[in-house]
Amino acid sequence: MKTTKKLNEGLLADTANHVLATPALPDKKDSRLPIDTEARKKNRTLNTTKVLELLKTSNPGLFNLAEVVGKWVWVSFRETPAPEMRQILAQLGFHWNRERQAWQHPCGAFRLRGVGDPHEKYASYYPADEKAA
DSSP states (O other): OHHHHHHHHHHHHHHHHHHHHSOOOOOOOOOOOOOOHHHHHHHTTSOHHHHHHHHHHHOHHHHHHEEEETTEEEEOOSSOOOHHHHHHHHHTTOEEETTTTEEEEOTTOOOOOOSSOHHHHSOEEOHHHHHHO
16 A cells, blocks of 8 residues: 555656646737727627728728628638738727638627528628629
């Protein structure tokens, strides 16, 4: 029995040494620009028309990239946008969808994740194309 106790004590000591010897990872610096969270919450409840108006007034370039899918507004980029552009989108109430590779705004129509591509279920259009016509 003493052998087992010494063996267990040795294992505990080895485990403690291993945990203490593991170097701490450096804190990852948050590179996101600050946003007004209260304004963001309010913006996420706006309807589609108001979101499109807000996009057009705050950044016409974003309005030109906007696609309406059902009631939601999506903004997609070919390359990663600048941090300032991401800050504007976040402030307006958009969130990043990694699976669809697009910034999305729920326009007050919050839904649980669906199966399949929303383009197959809902009508979609680019509002900048309609305004030009």
